[in-house]
Amino acid sequence: MSEPKRYDVVIVGAGAGGGVAANVLTAAGKRVLLLERGRWLTFAETGRDHLRNQRMSLYGHNAGPSADHPRVVEAPNGQTRVVLPWQDGYQANAAAVGGGTPVYGGQAWRFHPKDFRMATTYGVPEGSSLADWPISYDDLAPYYEAVEHALGVCGDAGAMTHLPPYRRDYPMPPLPLTRPGAIHRRGAAALGWPTLPVPLAINSMPFDGRPACIRCQHCVGFMCPVDAKNGAHNTFITRAIASGKCDLVTDAMVERVLMRDGHATGVSYFDANDHRAVVEAEVVVLAAGAVETARLLLHSGFTNDNIGRNLQGHVYVGAVGLFEEEVYDGLGPGVTTATTRWSHDNDGVIGGGMLADDFIVLPAIFWKRYLPPGAPRWGLAAKHWMRDHYRRCSEIKGPIQDIPSPNARVTLDPSVKDRWGIPVARLSGTTHPESIRTAQFLHAKAVEWLKASGAIEVWGEPPQAPFLSGGQHQAGTCRMGDDPRTSVVDPQCRVHGTDNLYIADGSVHVTNGGFNPFLTIMALAYRTAEGIAQRW
Amino acid sequence: MPLTPQQIATLNAAADRIIPPDDESPGAVASGAAARLLAMLDGDLSVMQRDYAAFLTQLDLEAQVAFGAPFAELDAERQDALLSTFQPSAFFRLFAEHVHEHFWSSKAGMRLVGFEVRG
Numbered sequence: 001m002s003e004p005k006r007y008d009v010v011i012v013g014a015g016a017g018g019g020v021a022a023n024v025l026t027a028a029g030k031r032v033l034l035l036e037r038g039r040w041l042t043f044a045e046t047g048r049d050h051l052r053n054q055r056m057s058l059y060g061h062n063a064g065p066s067a068d069h070p071r072v073v074e075a076p077n078g079q080t081r082v083v084l085p086w087q088d089g090y091q092a093n094a095a096a097v098g099g100g101t102p103v104y105g106g107q108a109w110r111f112h113p114k115d116f117r118m119a120t121t122y123g124v125p126e127g128s129s130l131a132d133w134p135i136s137y138d139d140l141a142p143y144y145e146a147v148e149h150a151l152g153v154c155g156d157a158g159a160m161t162h163l164p165p166y167r168r169d170y171p172m173p174p175l176p177l178t179r180p181g182a183i184h185r186r187g188a189a190a191l192g193w194p195t196l197p198v199p200l201a202i203n204s205m206p207f208d209g210r211p212a213c214i215r216c217q218h219c220v221g222f223m224c225p226v227d228a229k230n231g232a233h234n235t236f237i238t239r240a241i242a243s244g245k246c247d248l249v250t251d252a253m254v255e256r257v258l259m260r261d262g263h264a265t266g267v268s269y270f271d272a273n274d275h276r277a278v279v280e281a282e283v284v285v286l287a288a289g290a291v292e293t294a295r296l297l298l299h300s301g302f303t304n305d306n307i308g309r310n311l312q313g314h315v316y317v318g319a320v321g322l323f324e325e326e327v328y329d330g331l332g333p334g335v336t337t338a339t340t341r342w343s344h345d346n347d348g349v350i351g352g353g354m355l356a357d358d359f360i361v362l363p364a365i366f367w368k369r370y371l372p373p374g375a376p377r378w379g380l381a382a383k384h385w386m387r388d389h390y391r392r393c394s395e396i397k398g399p400i401q402d403i404p405s406p407n408a409r410v411t412l413d414p415s416v417k418d419r420w421g422i423p424v425a426r427l428s429g430t431t432h433p434e435s436i437r438t439a440q441f442l443h444a445k446a447v448e449w450l451k452a453s454g455a456i457e458v459w460g461e462p463p464q465a466p467f468l469s470g471g472q473h474q475a476g477t478c479r480m481g482d483d484p485r486t487s488v489v490d491p492q493c494r495v496h497g498t499d500n501l502y503i504a505d506g507s508v509h510v511t512n513g514g515f516n517p518f519l520t521i522m523a524l525a526y527r528t529a530e531g532i533a534q535r536w
Numbered sequence: 537m538p539l540t541p542q543q544i545a546t547l548n549a550a551a552d553r554i555i556p557p558d559d560e561s562p563g564a565v566a567s568g569a570a571a572r573l574l575a576m577l578d579g580d581l582s583v584m585q586r587d588y589a590a591f592l593t594q595l596d597l598e599a600q601v602a603f604g605a606p607f608a609e610l611d612a613e614r615q616d617a618l619l620s621t622f623q624p625s626a627f628f629r630l631f632a633e634h635v636h637e638h639f640w641s642s643k644a645g646m647r648l649v650g651f652e653v654r655g
Contacts (some may be wrong), residue, residue, distance in 0.1 A: 050640075367640045382636075
């Protein structure tokens, strides 16, 4: 083995958090190595396969991870099964330069101030690990703002009345309203519910040298054909590399964080040719996602019992409304209108969630997930049902804020290893039952909204029993806190008991908000990287 | 074992009853959905090839018993009558889902519901 290369900072994972950290650290003059197990993606290569994408991955993913990355899922009865990334229970997020962001929908939500104070606001239900964050919305607000402007978010700050006033409006106005969006705004108005344009990391006008959205129908799950969707890959990472101070190595599977006396000296990884390499650094930042970051820490010998616990994503609720007239107008991305009326302060349940209209639903997804009970499943009747209903349906959906459980957990599987010989992640446990009660509450609100919007029939059931959430919104496995007995990282997102090992992904979220989490991941990574640049 | 020509004929005929052609639009075969499903039985769905072979052979056997001819040679009404008897079976429902997945992700399926691709 040749002499190890040396950097100021090595970052594991070029996703939402790792990409931001690379940009902030190189801007501060640091020499950065960014290691990513996936590759650069292109629109031409990832395409528009309706059966193989992160929205519906029946037979694989267009954006990774590959079959080289199995996991083990443990059922409540203790039975285990090995799953591939596109199979049930895997909790997949894309594995590519940019992480999930090249193919995400880009809902750029700030968390609610009360999302940082869940235990204080609601108390802690028995069996739950619900807790306050050690930092507040106010601590994060300047970083939210920085990311909104550096990434490129369209929206209307004046409409975000559930948040303290913004210092600066979004850099771009919202995308124009769609036909379903207008219908749902009228419906909400009839109920007296405030609505707002969903903030999106999508160009509503030319921005940062890239064009405006062409309103295509394939947004979430796919790359943008004109590069008008803003992710870590085409903003933060591009800028980090352009600085000349960041090396990006793709197809790099990190094996271990190398530690000496509470000090991280670097990492070992397998390169594209499966050769093991060691890289040394002053500071190590983990940003591999909530499942893989926990796995990496455990495989590196960390024994804090909190590592891997409190895995959470979002329990989603949704209902479909059938309208008298056609509501489909084919104008993407499709999500336009949300209400945060039910995010908090709901009688009898803990927390709540945001509700919004949806991205344009692909016909194949509509068939698989949107049909009412009793709809014909084959023959001309089924074919004609689709023909006559697809354009008359609209969905209201949203994520509830999961109530975390310490038993929802990532551990190392004792026997199954990946092709590099690293034990795979084993996933077990479920979200806390209170999450299901909140989901049922929010589902009733989705139904109410659709009816007020004029739907003549509404269908779709809320979840009935706790399950493990994670997936693209995975978070919580290395939660932030002051006390090493109940958390993994300190309020600077530095791993307890180390002086130079940091985490910059959703793992550190104490709770995951009732919103899509990527903007919070990016804002926190910005703050963490700024802290690293100041300290080191 | 790849499917036999007769099993393939049965699959095509049955797929065209799951999504029948009509005046307005092609069915599973003419849309290419059945061909893509067949290709997947040599690829992503190869683990199911044996189950498919058994299902298609069974369908043909029932056709012979009930009507004295292979499934593919029956008229649509008789094919539908036979398929209805299979409706409670989990494998029939899975087969129907496979056909639907490929039809609704085909150009013909998208056109039928008015999903027009831009960009």
